[in-house]
Amino acid sequence: MTDDEQRFAYLAEGNAKQARKRVAVDLLIRDAAGHVLIVNPTYKEAWDLPGGMAESNEPPRRAGERELAEELGLVVTAGRILTLDWVEPHGPWDDQLVFVFDGGTLTASQAQALRICDPEISQFAFATLEEAKTLLRKDIADRLLRAHTALLSGTTDYSE
Template sequence: MAGLADDDPERWAYLAEGNRRQARKRVAVDVVIRDQAGRVLIVNPTYKEDWDLPGGMAEENEPPRKAAERELREELGLTITAGRLLTLDWVEPHGPWDDQLVFVFDAGILTPDAIATLRAVDEEISDFRFADPTDCARLLRPDIAALLTRALHARDTGETDYREHST
């Protein structure tokens, strides 16, 4: 930081106090991965009733894109590069949860060889499958199905869809 001496403990204490008081956002990340037929990869979490998009929560000070890549490695043994941001949502506090930011990245199309290596390597995932977007609407929770529809539209148009949601 320009003009800020490393040896000024009072100034650093002031800045640290300001940092402590600022909001901390929960960050969720999902990815849209397709097969060559255009079907979407979905996962069946053991801790939720409905199927979901692959992804999870970012860890402290972890960039969202890196969180998405880590979650795919941990859950499905899949090494991907999270591509373009498709959607970004702010979700207001609800139930026991503070507000959060939800990032959805495009992770492209998997080859048949890459699909053959997929496996549920985390106990949080009981199953996975590729589903047609129409079937996804039936299997996913309604808000996640709507998020997927928006993400697919953003992928097709080249735009990023940002929304703020009230529960």
């Protein structure tokens, strides 16, 4: 075995032993009036931000764009990161990283063209922040408010 092969085998063994993180990605999308897009998943009790889970070796930004296209038929380019949260293990789930990217502001025609393309989504709506807070789970509502603040202030919010 060559030195390069030994080094590769050593690194591969280390990689196999390192922790893997689940990665969730949401997009903060607004309409022209400044309302935020929220979705009602069929597999959860509360509404959520549009997005989903990254697939193996998929960049977070691309995962959010893919999920949005799959679920609502909307093609956007995810902008800057607004929030990054580490969520501790809970229930049957290991810990995860949750990214929220700026999904931009939709034109009236883009908003009207939204359609449910995935049975995981039963409804979508544009809501004020106050309306969204009543429909979202408390932790998601908090993440939305922090993302909105980061959007307006030009900052990025990190939370554990």
